[in-house]
Amino acid sequence: MDIEALRQQYLQQLQTEEAAAPPPVTPEAVAQYVASDGRDDVKICQMIASLPLDRETFETSVRALLDIAADKSVGAVARLAALRQLGSAEFRAARFGPFHAEYIDLLRTLATDEDVEVRTAALERLTLTADPHALKLLSDGLQKVGDALVPAAKAVQLLARDDHGSALPIFRTLATEAKGQVREEALRALATDVKSAPLFERLAANKDEKTALRHIAAVNLKNISPPRFAKVARKLVLDENEDDKLRAAAVSAITHTPAVAEKVVTRRFATAVKKLRATTRSGALKSSIGRFSKVFGEG
Amino acid sequence: MLADAERILRRAAGGPGGAVAALRHDAPHFRGLSSGDAEQLRGHLLAGMERHPEARDLRPHIAEELRTSLSPVVLAGAARAARRFVPADHDLRGLLRVAAERIRIRDERVTLGVGETRTAGEEIEATLALVTDPPPRCCGGPLPRPGLDSAHAAFDLDERALLRARVEDQSGRPLELISLLRARRSVIAFFYTRCMNPSKCSLAITRLGAISRGAGKDWNLLAISYDGVFDTPAQLSAYGIERGFRFGERSRLLRCRAGWCEVRRAFDLRVGYGRATVNEHAREVFVVGRALRAMAVDADLLASCGALERALRKVEEEA
Numbered sequence: 001m002d003i004e005a006l007r008q009q010y011l012q013q014l015q016t017e018e019a020a021a022p023p024p025v026t027p028e029a030v031a032q033y034v035a036s037d038g039r040d041d042v043k044i045c046q047m048i049a050s051l052p053l054d055r056e057t058f059e060t061s062v063r064a065l066l067d068i069a070a071d072k073s074v075g076a077v078a079r080l081a082a083l084r085q086l087g088s089a090e091f092r093a094a095r096f097g098p099f100h101a102e103y104i105d106l107l108r109t110l111a112t113d114e115d116v117e118v119r120t121a122a123l124e125r126l127t128l129t130a131d132p133h134a135l136k137l138l139s140d141g142l143q144k145v146g147d148a149l150v151p152a153a154k155a156v157q158l159l160a161r162d163d164h165g166s167a168l169p170i171f172r173t174l175a176t177e178a179k180g181q182v183r184e185e186a187l188r189a190l191a192t193d194v195k196s197a198p199l200f201e202r203l204a205a206n207k208d209e210k211t212a213l214r215h216i217a218a219v220n221l222k223n224i225s226p227p228r229f230a231k232v233a234r235k236l237v238l239d240e241n242e243d244d245k246l247r248a249a250a251v252s253a254i255t256h257t258p259a260v261a262e263k264v265v266t267r268r269f270a271t272a273v274k275k276l277r278a279t280t281r282s283g284a285l286k287s288s289i290g291r292f293s294k295v296f297g298e299g
Numbered sequence: 300m301l302a303d304a305e306r307i308l309r310r311a312a313g314g315p316g317g318a319v320a321a322l323r324h325d326a327p328h329f330r331g332l333s334s335g336d337a338e339q340l341r342g343h344l345l346a347g348m349e350r351h352p353e354a355r356d357l358r359p360h361i362a363e364e365l366r367t368s369l370s371p372v373v374l375a376g377a378a379r380a381a382r383r384f385v386p387a388d389h390d391l392r393g394l395l396r397v398a399a400e401r402i403r404i405r406d407e408r409v410t411l412g413v414g415e416t417r418t419a420g421e422e423i424e425a426t427l428a429l430v431t432d433p434p435p436r437c438c439g440g441p442l443p444r445p446g447l448d449s450a451h452a453a454f455d456l457d458e459r460a461l462l463r464a465r466v467e468d469q470s471g472r473p474l475e476l477i478s479l480l481r482a483r484r485s486v487i488a489f490f491y492t493r494c495m496n497p498s499k500c501s502l503a504i505t506r507l508g509a510i511s512r513g514a515g516k517d518w519n520l521l522a523i524s525y526d527g528v529f530d531t532p533a534q535l536s537a538y539g540i541e542r543g544f545r546f547g548e549r550s551r552l553l554r555c556r557a558g559w560c561e562v563r564r565a566f567d568l569r570v571g572y573g574r575a576t577v578n579e580h581a582r583e584v585f586v587v588g589r590a591l592r593a594m595a596v597d598a599d600l601l602a603s604c605g606a607l608e609r610a611l612r613k614v615e616e617e618a
Contacts, residue, residue: 135333
């Protein structure tokens, strides 16, 4: 295609899209509509999406968005739309600076809102910067000192964002005592916790535990202590009664982690792995062993 | 929190270090707190110093927070404590303006007294408003640079304690700290890779990295982690590489495998721990002579090789 024709086509396309787009809304118009009788949440969402955050209207737009997000008489769907737009506005840090304190205050209030989606959105944002208020609300909920504001698994996920691991003791308890998804999330949150190595070792080796849990425990152990993982991995690979998925993961980890391989791979081990390839029906295990053989030969 | 701070300041005032000792990062009242809670307490303690009858050695604490803190509550507290110095202290006014600029994009409302809620920026403005004369430096003017005058008194490291310290460098090589220190003069910075404040650990290692890339120095450049459990050799190595640290026989990032308590005591480190890791710490840099004579120096000296060389010479002469 001729390059000039392509350029013309592209410009035409832009013009068409621009003509089809709803006209930008002024912050004043949004505020006026929100204050009117018979307002509709869907319409508010549409107006929020068309609200420009440009140089001229940035401050008034942010003001309008903060007011909508704080207005409990507005539906949750519209308040969430306002929060999303505020998230975009926040990227312009210097312009947003004068609103920052109010924004954080608002989010802290919304963290205990009646609507769970609003609460979750507020806590999602606050935990990104390890807000102490949000971390306390979440850990109180998990320890049943306060209300559970979000489902427990979600609370673990959000608390795990704190780089300083202030909730590690809670995760350690949940990783042993909780059930289902909460326990899984707690184990994931402990990924870098050196003190949990014995727990990971026990879990990875315990056939009574779910495969998914054992897999997480094994991966964590590999990351924090390759020598301890090496012992577990060797047993997993050589035990004929083990779960094939776990065996495949263990072979893979041995292949790609030199610190583990140097503890595990001997001529005898490589021969055993080769035999395993001939007998197993698991496709995953066969391909893991294939990669192993490329790196270490076939015994 | 307010009542706690008042009680802590009252108790500390009767002790050997005076009320200001309550601000040490390793003080018992910070132990076990999360970073957020430790910052809350520090902010309240600083605010409590505004009218405290005793303010011996308070100014350096305020200046350091104004230089480095990213916490609205700590900066608000520091701004309050600064009120007793500001009318006569041009340098502190400069630091207040810098802190106001730093906090502008992340400000929050904080409550330091009963029912008094202001942002950190507003607290700083209120402090600056106490002075009516024009600022001594226009925006962008140079801030006071630390010199050797800001160095602390030299002291002897406890040799027996250091004998128990076993360290490991970024490549996993086990070493004896005392042998490293005796081999040649050393500049030692303390840090940890999970530090979230770019003006503290990250900057210290970046500055050490710049020195490590230069030639002709006959001293060790060592940085020891406060968080030896988390900071594995792989972690240290990645952290150093990302900050341009050139590893070698004289330039290493270290973690303690044994004897960390002894190292903490020997250097009198100002670091506090929460339930999982460091909750607060000062910026700590030392120069150490071969005879194990040591001196704490201002962390900003890492920006100047010449100043470090003078500090090393001084500490060797004292030995």
